Amino acid sequence: MSDRPSPDPPARLTRWEQRTEVPLFLAGLVFLTGYAVRVLTPHEAEPWNDIALTLVWSTWLLFLLDYAARLRLSGLGARFPRTHWLDTLVLLLPLLRPLRMVKVYLAVQRRRDRPRLDLYARVMAYAGMTAALLGFAASLAVYHLEHRAPGASILTFGDAVWWACATLTTVGYGDATPVTFWGRVVAAGLMACGLALLGAVTGSFSSWLIQVFTREDEKRPPERG
Structure with a gap:
């Protein structure tokens, strides 16, 4: 078993943010596209509305998983929503x-x-x-x-x-x-x-x-x- 100390929480969180920033940005564009289709197309326009709704909810679920990972890697526990208020805000309002x-x-x-x-x-x-x-x-x-x-x-x-x-x-x-x-x-x-x-x-x-x-x-x- 290795005696090397594990990385501290801020370092792990920084590495996670660096690796996920571009994929999450692309996911944000997908979310925005799905929302645009939902808003701009008639409700009877199928299957586009169903596809758009699937994109919106699936990307939001991805944002939720990312938020949970950031919370765990930060080591802050219940203090994370307050200290990382921007992450909390964009989760609630993608x-x-x-x-x-x-x-x-x-x-x-x-x-x-x-x-x-x-x-x-x-x-x-x-x-x-x-x-x-x-x-x-x-x-x-x-x-x-x-x-x-x-x-x-x-x-x-x-x-x-x-x-x-x-x-x-x-x-x-x-x-x-x-x-x-x-x-x-x-x-x-x-x-x-x-x-x-x-x-x-x-x-x-x-x-x-x-x-x-x-x-x-x-x-x-x-x-x-």
């Missing part, structure tokens, strides 16, 4: 899975001693991809909630996409707005996400510029009096 980009952003922020453009460019690319996926998911959710509501101004999926673009970019024209309670909840969440994503992009780019300029100043020979 349409928010693109928000896991926040972890990538925080990882880059911790590497302040390496002002490499590719790291910050990666964050900006992830932010753009997150915005696109969240906008699409919010468009589906708002269209599903709004298009049959009395007095609704979002009547087509195109209206919902236009509303999501205006909300994410913080423009807010006001020509298309949710009228239902849950539609407005989705809108409030998308507003907060839009501000956070804009902050991630501008913050990353500003941090990279500041570090580059600081290093250039340090390399410059001192001026003679």
Whole structure:
């Protein structure tokens, strides 16, 4: 029997996250596709609705198994939902899975001693991809909630996409707005996400510029009096 100590929980959890990040991202796209089919196709469109429902529930089960594995590998027990609130949130609301980009952003922020453009460019690319996926998911959710509501101004999926673009970019024209309670909840969440994503992009780019300029100043020979 080997006397080598087993890896500590954080190390095991990190390895698990590294191995599952891409498969879970693809599963998130499958979930979003299934949800889109359920929302945008007529209820009598068979067998597409049944296939979409199977995709939605099977991918959510995969997310649940991943959450259980993270909980076990973390060694935190009942504290895991509180300390890993983002994992808990995206399990309960799988349409928010693109928000896991926040972890990538925080990882880059911790590497302040390496002002490499590719790291910050990666964050900006992830932010753009997150915005696109969240906008699409919010468009589906708002269209599903709004298009049959009395007095609704979002009547087509195109209206919902236009509303999501205006909300994410913080423009807010006001020509298309949710009228239902849950539609407005989705809108409030998308507003907060839009501000956070804009902050991630501008913050990353500003941090990279500041570090580059600081290093250039340090390399410059001192001026003679």
